Amino acid sequence: MAEHFELDIHQYERVERIEGEDGNFQVYTADRLRCPRVYGAKKAIFATGYYDLPNRLNVPGECLTKVIYYYKEPHPYYNMDVAVIGAKNSAAIAALELHWSGARVTLIHRGEGIHSHVKYWIKPNIENRIKQGELKAYFRSQVVEILPDSIRIATPEGEISLKNDFVFAMIGYHPDTEFLGAHGIIIDAASGRPYTNPETLESSRRGIYLAGVIVAGMHTNEIFIENGRFHGEKIAAAIADSVRR
Numbered sequence: 001m002a003e004h005f006e007l008d009i010h011q012y013e014r015v016e017r018i019e020g021e022d023g024n025f026q027v028y029t030a031d032r033l034r035c036p037r038v039y040g041a042k043k044a045i046f047a048t049g050y051y052d053l054p055n056r057l058n059v060p061g062e063c064l065t066k067v068i069y070y071y072k073e074p075h076p077y078y079n080m081d082v083a084v085i086g087a088k089n090s091a092a093i094a095a096l097e098l099h100w101s102g103a104r105v106t107l108i109h110r111g112e113g114i115h116s117h118v119k120y121w122i123k124p125n126i127e128n129r130i131k132q133g134e135l136k137a138y139f140r141s142q143v144v145e146i147l148p149d150s151i152r153i154a155t156p157e158g159e160i161s162l163k164n165d166f167v168f169a170m171i172g173y174h175p176d177t178e179f180l181g182a183h184g185i186i187i188d189a190a191s192g193r194p195y196t197n198p199e200t201l202e203s204s205r206r207g208i209y210l211a212g213v214i215v216a217g218m219h220t221n222e223i224f225i226e227n228g229r230f231h232g233e234k235i236a237a238a239i240a241d242s243v244r245r
């Protein structure tokens with residue numbers, strides 16, 4: 001697709017800020033070697049997602065290197081005592097794969113059980129592993145401290161301490177609202193959604209459009225691959241229209 005449309009894509013390059021105004025923006029970036037670059041643009045589209053900023057546990061010890069916010073593969077954790085925090089898809093998948101690869105897994109979640117949104121082929125699988133005692137689960141429980149070789153958990157039966165080598169904090173991610181705010185994009189305080197014109201997806205900053213899951217603000221489960229991909233078409237039509245006028 002990128003080659004077909006001859007898209008000029010700059011991977012591993014971070015947009016630091018955008019200055020200027022509709023029709024004459026300057027885009028300041030840092031490439032993967034941290035070299036600064038500047039580009040001119042008539043319009044800008046922010047499609048920055050939410051996956052770059054993991055939600056934090058806000059407990060002592062969460063900055064230890066053994067606390068992992070992005071699950072990639074299970075094999076390095078063979079024969080290790082691993083805690084998985086959360087009970088949605090990411091937590092369920094990580095817990096199952098770690099268990100199948102020989103880690104001793106404990107799942108901890110503040111809710112009543114595995115979340116109802118977990119994919120229908122994963123939910124019974126993890127629930128049965130818990131029922132069989134292959135995975136230990138603490139529900140209505142919260143990690144209160146992470147130490148180098150253990151964790152403290154507040155459970156309904158009181159506080160316990162477990163031996164622990166690694167913690168997978170699978171508790172979600174959030175959009176970079178600071179980045180939006182710094183560019184004059186107004187965010188509704190009650191819903192957490194950035195303002196966009198529903199017809200054009202132009203934000204409150206003229207000439208800057210929003211696309212993808214960022215349109216839903218904190219409601220990251222409302223827009224996903226199947227519906228977010230239509231934003232491009234809408235924005236392209238709106239830009240073409242504004243250029244024609």
Ligand SMILES: Cc1cc2nc3c(=O)[nH]c(=O)nc-3n(C[C@H](O)[C@H](O)[C@H](O)COP(=O)(O)OP(=O)(O)OC[C@H]3O[C@@H](n4cnc5c(N)ncnc54)[C@H](O)[C@@H]3O)c2cc1C
Pocket residue numbers: 013014015016047048049050051052090179211212213214223224225226228
């Ligand atoms: C674990 C997980 C599993 C999922 N599974 C599914 C699934 O099965 N089906 C489904 O439909 N959806 C799924 N989703 C949701 C789906 O990934 C998102 O809805 C979708 O990726 C959103 O697309 P996007 O283009 O808005 O943002 P993203 O795909 O997140 O892309 C945003 C990009 O912008 C980059 N970026 C951010 N800030 C800057 C900056 N300042 N400068 C330059 N680049 C920047 C980011 O690094 C990222 O590459 C899943 C999400 C997660 C986290």
